[in-house]
Structures are given as structure tokens and as C-alpha cells.
Amino acid sequence: MLNPHYTFIILTYNEETHLPRLLNSIYELNAAVCILDSGSTDHxxxxxxxxxxxxxxxxxxxxxxxxxxxxxTFDIKTPWVIGLDADQVISDELSTLLLNFRDEDYADVSGIYFNRKNYFKGRWLKYGGYYPFYLLKMFRYGIGYSDLSENMDHRFIVPGKTIIWKNAYLLEENLKENQISFWIDKHNRYSDLLAQEEIERRKKLRIQTIKASFWGTPDQRTARLKQMWWRMPLFIRPVIYFIYRYIFRLGILDGYAGFIFHFMQAFWFRLVVDIKIKELLDNEQTD
Structure with missing residues (x-):
């Protein structure tokens, strides 16, 4: 008999490297698994x-x-769902909590945040604001939903009470990103989405779904920080963000791999986004 409490939903695209690792980590939980694929050409x-x-x-x-x-689209039979990316793995600590999870024990809860440990080139990124990092991954089916107000960042929104499992970890490591060319190509595509999104925000065509608050849930705090980011001047903000992460949030302690990641993700990627925003604005003025 399958686990009656929750179902896993996983998104995939050419994930033959990662999918066995994830599926092995959830195997003993004996839960239904739903996989939505976007056209994989591998195994x-x-x-x-x-x-x-x-x-x-x-x-x-x-x-x-x-x-x-x-x-x-999936035929979900359980009261809860857990949404995972294919490059994530359930840790032993999280597996133990899920093995003992009973819906009746969480009658007043609608969503649960997991803590994430992110790895890059084999190193756990412990600093730079990347740990602790809480992701709302488990929620009541039919209550939680995907936030469509953003083009790139994805998160689930859950009306009602949420809790945080601080010592239950998702381990996330995209092994394909060990090749920097893959990382650059991926984030170049993401920068198109993010630049277009910010242009639409400037035109009031997009509004935040989540209530922004420094004193709320992890996602509400992120929403408040994004409001601050959108008000900052282009080209200056990537510099400030990198210095903040690398110096003030101690990203320098993440070593060689950490320098590459924090520089590329906080500075290079954000700078490319700003360049594309400027290009879009300039094109509008000449049309």
C-alpha cells in the first residue's frame, strides 16, 4: 500500500544523471511519484x-x-504533495521526518518549509546567504499553488499556517553545472526571462502575489528584498549584491568553488540581466 499522506511531484528535462539519485532517496518512503517531463531526449x-x-x-x-x-494535471489521491526538482535529494534527516509524517498530526498546518543545502562543484555553499535557505516544498494539495507572477523564480504559495523543518535538509547539486559552459548557457536563458519580467513590472503589468514583509515567512522576506532590488539603479546593484554576499555574508569562506558561484550568480548573472533590461528599454524608445 502506498503512503496515504503525500505524493511526490518532480519536474524533469534530460535528468538521467540526477533522477536515479533522487528516486533512490525517496524509495523507502513508499509514496506515489508523479513526473512531469518537458521533452527529454536522454534516458x-x-x-x-x-x-x-x-x-x-x-x-x-x-x-x-x-x-x-x-x-x-496529475491525479493526486493524497492530502499533501511534495514538489521537488530533479537535482535535489532527500537527506536522511528529512527522510526520517517524512517516514513519521501523519496528516492528522498537522491538522492546522497547510505548508512546510524544508531547509536546503546547495552544492556547487562538489562543495557545500555554507555562506553568502545560501544557508540556511528555506523552501516551501510540502503543502496541502488543492490549497497550495504555483506563483505565476514571476518568469524565472518558482515558489509555491500556501494560504494558512506554515512551519519550518530547520534540521531537515534538501540536498541540491546540479552536476551538469560543473561544466561552466552549461551554467552560462542556462543562466543566459534565465536572464532573458528575468529582464522581460522586470520590464513588465515597471509597466505595472505584474504584481507580487506574496505579501512582502521582513517579519513574515521566508518567502515574504524574499518578496520584500525583491522590492528593494527593483528600486536600485541598474548596473550598480550587481556590484552591491556581490560585495554583500561575498564580504558581508562571508561568501569568501566558501573557497574556490564559492568564489566562482557567488561571482557568477550574484554579479555576472545580475549584470547580464541589467544589460538586457537596458537594451529592451532602448529598443522601446526607438520604436
Whole structure:
């Protein structure tokens, strides 16, 4: 008999490297697994089938819309769902909590944040604001939903009470990103989405779904920080952000791999976004 309390939903695209690692980490939980794939051309679907996963495919627009489709299309029989990316792994601590999870013990809770440990080039990024890092990954089916107000960042929104499992970790490591060319190509695509999104925010075509608050949930605090970011001047903010993460949040202690990650993610990527925003604004003025 399958676990009656929760179902795993996983998004995939060419994840033959990562999917066995994730599925092995949740195997003993004996929960239903639903996989939404966006057109893999490797062995992802074969791997998914060996684990008796419920599989569907859908063209990829962006992560928020892909999650929206996943939550809308699968036949979920459990009161809870857990949404995971294919490059994530359930830690032993998190597995223990999930093994003992009973819906009736959380009658007043609608969502649960997991703590994430992010790895880059084999190193845990412990500093630079990357730990602790709380992700709302488990929520009541039919209550939680995908935030469609953003193009790139994806998060679930849950009306009602949420809690944090601070010592239950998702381990996240995208092994394909060990090749910096893959990382650059991926984030170049993301920068297009983010630049267009910010242009639409400037035109009031997008509004935040989450209530911004420094004193609220982890996602509400992030929403407040994003409001501050959008008000900062282009080209200056990537410099400030990198210095903040690398010096004030001690990213320098993450070593060689940490320098590459914090520099590329905090400065290079954000600078590319700002350049593309400027190009879009200039094109509008000449049209």
C-alpha cells in the first residue's frame, strides 16, 4: 500500500544523471511519484518508468507555469504533495521526518518549509546567504499553488499556517553545472526571462502575489528584498549584491568553488540581466 499522506511531484528535462539519485532517496518512503517531463531526449523516461512513476509530458514555458500544469494535471489521491526538482535529494534527516509524517498530526498546518543545502562543484555553499535557505516544498494539495507572477523564480504559495523543518535538509547539486559552459548557457536563458519580467513590472503589468514583509515567512522576506532590488539603479546593484554576499555574508569562506558561484550568480548573472533590461528599454524608445 502506498503512503496515504503525500505524493511526490518532480519536474524533469534530460535528468538521467540526477533522477536515479533522487528516486533512490525517496524509495523507502513508499509514496506515489508523479513526473512531469518537458521533452527529454536522454534516458529520463526509461528511468522514471522503472520506478513506476506516473509520467506526463508538457512543453516548457517557464518553471512557474510548469509547476502549475503539474498540480493541475496529475491525479493526486493524497492530502499533501511534495514538489521537488530533479537535482535535489532527500537527506536522511528529512527522510526520517517524512517516514513519521501523519496528516492528522498537522491538522492546522497547510505548508512546510524544508531547509536546503546547495552544492556547487562538489562543495557545500555554507555562506553568502545560501544557508540556511528555506523552501516551501510540502503543502496541502488543492490549497497550495504555483506563483505565476514571476518568469524565472518558482515558489509555491500556501494560504494558512506554515512551519519550518530547520534540521531537515534538501540536498541540491546540479552536476551538469560543473561544466561552466552549461551554467552560462542556462543562466543566459534565465536572464532573458528575468529582464522581460522586470520590464513588465515597471509597466505595472505584474504584481507580487506574496505579501512582502521582513517579519513574515521566508518567502515574504524574499518578496520584500525583491522590492528593494527593483528600486536600485541598474548596473550598480550587481556590484552591491556581490560585495554583500561575498564580504558581508562571508561568501569568501566558501573557497574556490564559492568564489566562482557567488561571482557568477550574484554579479555576472545580475549584470547580464541589467544589460538586457537596458537594451529592451532602448529598443522601446526607438520604436
Amino acid at each position: 529520463t523516461m526509461t528511468i522514471a518508468a522503472t520506478y513506476n512513476a506516473q509520467i506526463k509530458q508538457h512543453p516548457f514555458k517557464n518553471h512557474p507555469w510548469q509547476w502549475h500544469h503539474a498540480l493541475s
